[in-house]
Amino acid sequence: MKTLRVPEATVTRLSIYSRFLERLDRNGVTSVSSGEIAEGVGVSPAQVRKDLAYFGEFGTRGVGYNVKDLMHYTMKILNLTQPWPMALAGAGNLGTALCTYRNFRERGFAIVGVFDNDLTKIGKRIEDLTVQPLEEMPQVIKQRGIRIGIIAVPTRAAQEVADLMVRNHLKAILNFAPIALNVPEDVMIRNVDLSVSLEVLTFNLKYRGTYESEE
Amino acid sequence: MKTLRVPEATVTRLSIYSRFLERLDRNGVTSVSSGEIAEGVGVSPAQVRKDLAYFGEFGTRGVGYNVKDLMHYTMKILNLTQPWPMALAGAGNLGTALCTYRNFRERGFAIVGVFDNDLTKIGKRIEDLTVQPLEEMPQVIKQRGIRIGIIAVPTRAAQEVADLMVRNHLKAILNFAPIALNVPEDVMIRNVDLSVSLEVLTFNLKYRGTYESEE
DNA sequence: GACTGTGAAGCCATTCACAGCT
DNA sequence: AGCTGTGAATGGCTTCACAGTC
Numbered sequence: 241m242k243t244l245r246v247p248e249a250t251v252t253r254l255s256i257y258s259r260f261l262e263r264l265d266r267n268g269v270t271s272v273s274s275g276e277i278a279e280g281v282g283v284s285p286a287q288v289r290k291d292l293a294y295f296g297e298f299g300t301r302g303v304g305y306n307v308k309d310l311m312h313y314t315m316k317i318l319n320l321t322q323p324w325p326m327a328l329a330g331a332g333n334l335g336t337a338l339c340t341y342r343n344f345r346e347r348g349f350a351i352v353g354v355f356d357n358d359l360t361k362i363g364k365r366i367e368d369l370t371v372q373p374l375e376e377m378p379q380v381i382k383q384r385g386i387r388i389g390i391i392a393v394p395t396r397a398a399q400e401v402a403d404l405m406v407r408n409h410l411k412a413i414l415n416f417a418p419i420a421l422n423v424p425e426d427v428m429i430r431n432v433d434l435s436v437s438l439e440v441l442t443f444n445l446k447y448r449g450t451y452e453s454e455e
Numbered sequence: 456m457k458t459l460r461v462p463e464a465t466v467t468r469l470s471i472y473s474r475f476l477e478r479l480d481r482n483g484v485t486s487v488s489s490g491e492i493a494e495g496v497g498v499s500p501a502q503v504r505k506d507l508a509y510f511g512e513f514g515t516r517g518v519g520y521n522v523k524d525l526m527h528y529t530m531k532i533l534n535l536t537q538p539w540p541m542a543l544a545g546a547g548n549l550g551t552a553l554c555t556y557r558n559f560r561e562r563g564f565a566i567v568g569v570f571d572n573d574l575t576k577i578g579k580r581i582e583d584l585t586v587q588p589l590e591e592m593p594q595v596i597k598q599r600g601i602r603i604g605i606i607a608v609p610t611r612a613a614q615e616v617a618d619l620m621v622r623n624h625l626k627a628i629l630n631f632a633p634i635a636l637n638v639p640e641d642v643m644i645r646n647v648d649l650s651v652s653l654e655v656l657t658f659n660l661k662y663r664g665t666y667e668s669e670e
Numbered sequence: 671g672a673c674t675g676t677g678a679a680g681c682c683a684t685t686c687a688c689a690g691c692t
Numbered sequence: 693a694g695c696t697g698t699g700a701a702t703g704g705c706t707t708c709a710c711a712g713t714c
Binding site for chain 1: 463466470496533547564610648651655656
């Protein structure tokens with residue numbers, strides 16, 4: 241059994257390939273080439289083949305890949321053969337939107353607990369969920385076997401919530417607060433920072449990826 | 456005047472430094488070293504210095520950086536000296552959350568028009584905005600001088616909306632639909648794909664960044 | 671002594687080009 | 693002939709290490 245390091249960029253693209261394959265499958269496409277996948281998701285054909293090669297040989301030379309098979313392989317690699325219950329901290333506008341976000345469910349993700357410390361939000365119903373006090377998060381995590389946390393609270397409260405999640409053994413956190421969270425190194429954080437994305441855009445609106453010093 | 460290519464990762468980090476500096480400034484900190492910035496945002500000190508070096512010499516050897524000055528420099532580089540009006544397509548839960556998203560305003564971004572084709576959503580008020588039909592987007596873009604578009608519509612409608620934005624000369628699009636949009640190459644797209652972020656987490660929950668082939 | 675700015679080195683990811691298979 | 697799988701080459705980003713400055 242050989243173990244090898246996979247670039248994070250490869251994992252990211254694998255997720256994108258996976259959903260693209262799902263779409264092909266829904267459309268009744270049964271076979272696909274690396275070139276067609278590349279075309280569909282905006283990378284090079286060699287990149288697609290190289291990425292897949294980290295995990296095995298899934299194609300047939302001269303033919304391409306079987307869509308259904310490759311879709312299943314990618315989902316298995318991404319660990320999507322089981323559903324993923326998640327705990328959400330923060331029941332503001334963003335938190336509420338996340339609760340109703342369809343794309344989560346389609347891929348097996350489901351927020352099964354929403355928590356907030358704001359008394360005006362506790363008890364609020366969001367679809368089939370009820371906002372609970374933050375201190376009830378530990379027991380829900382345990383009961384539901386939750387392993388992923390989402391932080392959608394104001395910046396000033398984010399670290400405190402992260403600490404609470406860490407204490408309750410969550411090892412994967414999706415963070416929407418625009419701050420670098422301090423966590424043990426066995427805890428993974430993915431930051432979603434919308435202002436950063438916009439600022440990359442505004443930078444490029446001016447410079448197009450190059451910078452001209454003013455002298 | 457020399458022109459040089461700046462790595463996108465550098466621009467991303469610059470945005471993060473910029474907000475960190477803003478926080479330091481609010482807290483009354485006047486001077487900071489590359490090591491302190493590095494510590495605060497989770498990168499290496501050399502990385503911070505190298506990133507800044509793309510744009511000039513902002514520090515004092517033996518001393519560090521002046522917080523206020525460096526903050527202003529970063530904001531100027533990121534093109535944040537002007538406010539950025541934005542057009543939002545999609546007034547569902549996500550779109551509504553984006554309209555009220557505080558972190559946008561803090562950095563000079565403001566959604567000034569919300570558009571949707573769903574008759575049940577048109578006319579809905581979101582804070583001081585009213586949802587308008589998509590076909591009114593062109594004139595609002597023109598009137599308000601909008602240069603950035605946000606796509607928060609269902610996947611099936613995303614390409615159509617992107618086409619509309621492109622036709623109306625938007626060159627920067629923030630896309631929340633989990634699909635690769637087809638646009639001319641002078642149009643920049645930043646994708647925010649929450650499922651992808653989660654799937655990177657689930658992958659790592661199993662493999663910790665390495666992959667063990669099953670043989 | 672402390673910290674910045676930067677060439678050089680090291681490392682990692684992407685692209686190339688072709689052998690191998692159907 | 694067509695397309696995959698992959699070592700080799702390339703390109704780009706990060707880290708190192710130290711000269712330069714206060």
